[in-house]
Amino acid sequence: MNTPPSHFYTEANALFSYSRDIRRDLHQNPELGYQEVRTSDIVARELGELGLDVTTGFGGTGVVALLEGRSPGPVVLLRFDMDALPVQEETGATYSSQHPGVMHACGHDGHVAIGLTVARILQAHRAELAGSVKFVFQPAEEGLGGAERMISDGVLRNPEPDFCLAAHLWNEKPLGWLGVTAGPVMAAADFFNIIISGKGGHGGMPETTHDPVLPAAGLINAFQSIVARNVPPMETAVLSVTRIHGGETYNVIPSQVELAGTVRTYNAATRERVLSRMQQQVELICQAMECTGELTVQSLTPAVVNDPWVTEHIQNLCPQILPSAQLDTDYRTTGSEDMAFMMQDRRSCYIFVGSANPVKGLTFSHHHPRFDFDETALTNASAILAATTYTFLQDGSKD
């Protein structure tokens, strides 16, 4: 039996009230990274009721479930993140967060609903599949290392995935827009700290001090030359200083100033170039101003890089699943994603699914207290992931 791609939209649409109800329930009950206890209970319950083989406690609160087709074949990993953010919700929605200071401000409530909807759809097609689907519900995506913890707990083993897919609802673009781009689509993220040490003293007697405020200012300015002068014009990078700490009062020159910030890059060579220029500037500018500087870099995630073959396959499939969709094959963002760790060295694709709706006032960016998305995007994302997975596992050898 052959199910055409368009049918997966019909099936996802028929499950819309299921997707929406799950999403709204999770939205009212958001949980921060590694605290997704209620969320993972719901996930395990829903997947268990479908008859899937469910394992809980992966990477803390993660859930993994295996849907096995009729015969052996490739393994498709589908990943859905579950965590909320420490944000006080201001949407005024009837389904607003019931927990002060915690909000699903990135749309991961929607991702969980999409995952459960895809599981329902594919379970109904189980007899047509050769291979299996590994549903991965991940904790703590928001900078807390959830993907790495799931990997060290063995999420990429037994069985090992051949394909990895994930999608993000995307409020930077309208409902109906789809971003499916080959190559790097999200940036490698590094966090940096710089400690500039000098010699503090009287604010009125600077000649007795080695003022670290001056090299701090010098560095912030010099850093702006790195992207402008050291990164090739066809490449791109971001270097943002986001924190400056130093000094307490008016008349004391501090002995230390700390700078911190983030670097975003899409390829390893550019990343190395930016970080080595920063190191050079920290050393030399501090030295020139009679201070010392120490740079430490924490690598958060590698770049999210989409496999060209998988990406082209999905690009060809999209018009069949959602004929009216606006397909964008050249979209990338400087955001970062720990899905990059699961995708490394695997045939993978990370898809953006437009979810803003200006007519309904749903235009606020991810992480904003008024962030909310058009729930029709749940259906679009579920249809794409279900149809794509189906095509990878479709059992052409039988009936």
Ligand SMILES: [Zn+2]
């Ligand atoms: Zn986020």
Ligand SMILES: [Zn+2]
């Ligand atoms: Zn997110």
